[in-house]
Amino acid sequence: DTEVTQTPKHLVMGMTNKKSLKCEQHMGHRAMYWYKQKAKKPPELMFVYSYEKLSINESVPSRFSPECPNSSLLNLHLHALQPEDSALYLCASSQTQGQLFFGEGSRLTVL
Amino acid sequence: RKEVEQDPGPFNVPEGATVAFNCTYSNSASQSFFWYRQDCRKEPKLLMSVYSSGNEDGRFTAQLNRASQYISLLIRDSKLSDSATYLCVEKGNYGQNFVFGPGTRLSVLP
Numbered sequence: 594d595t596e597v598t599q600t601p602k603h604l605v606m607g608m609t610n611k612k613s614l615k616c617e618q619h620m621g622h623r624a625m626y627w628y629k630q631k632a633k634k635p636p637e638l639m640f641v642y643s644y645e646k647l648s649i650n651e652s653v654p655s656r657f658s659p660e661c662p663n664s665s666l667l668n669l670h671l672h673a674l675q676p677e678d679s680a681l682y683l684c685a686s687s688q689t690q691g692q693l694f695f696g697e698g699s700r701l702t703v704l
Numbered sequence: 705r706k707e708v709e710q711d712p713g714p715f716n717v718p719e720g721a722t723v724a725f726n727c728t729y730s731n732s733a734s735q736s737f738f739w740y741r742q743d744c745r746k747e748p749k750l751l752m753s754v755y756s757s758g759n760e761d762g763r764f765t766a767q768l769n770r771a772s773q774y775i776s777l778l779i780r781d782s783k784l785s786d787s788a789t790y791l792c793v794e795k796g797n798y799g800q801n802f803v804f805g806p807g808t809r810l811s812v813l814p
Contacts, residue, residue: 634806649801683748695749700745
C-alpha cells in the first residue's frame with residue numbers, strides 16, 4: 594500500500610545491457626531520491642531531485658544516469674553495470690519538511 | 705562528513721521485554737529526526753518522527769537531547785512482530801539530505 598511505486602520489482606541484467614528503473618509518486622512531493630542498499634547495510638544516497646532539478650549527486654559513477662521527466666516521475670538509467678552494483682534500489686519522495694516515503698524497491702542482479 | 709551512529713546490536717530480547725536504542729549525530733544544525741523500521745527484504749517505513757519535547761505512540765517512545773546530540777527509542781512490552789532493523793535518520797539543515805545510521809537489529813524471541 595505504498596504511495597511510491599517502483600518498477601520493475603526485480604531485474605536481472607548483463608554487464609552490457611541497458612535498462613531503466615522507474616519511480617512514480619502522486620503525493621505532490623517536490624523532492625525525489627534514489628538510494629542504493631546492500632544487504633545488512635543502511636540505504637546509501639545516490640541522487641536527489643528538488644523541483645525537478647538535480648540537487649545532490651553523491652559521486653555516483655556515470656553508468657547510473659538519473660532523469661526526472663516531471664514532478665511525479667523519476668527514472669534511473671543503467672548501462673554497463675558491474676556485478677558489485679547488484680543491490681536493492683530504493684526510490685523515495687518527501688515534502689520540503691517531513692519524512693521520506695519509500696517505494697518497495699527494485700532488486701537488481703547484475704550477471 | 706556528518707554522521708549518525710547507533711548501538712551496534714543485535715539485540716535479542718524475550719517477548720514482553722523493554723528495549724532501548726540509542727543514536728548520536730554529529731551535525732549540531734540538524735533540524736529533524738526520525739526512526740524507521742525495516743523488515744528483511746522490505747523498504748524502510750517510518751516508525752516515528754522525533755520531537756524536541758519527546759513523543760510517545762503506544763508502546764514506542766522517542767526522545768531527543770539536542771545538547772548531547774542524542775536520540776533514543778524505547779520499546780515497551782516487545783512483540784514478536786517488533787523484530788526488525790531500526791534505523792535512526794537525521795535530516796540536515798541544507799537541501800534534502802537525509803542521513804541514515806547503520807541500523808540496529810532487534811530480534812524478539814518467544
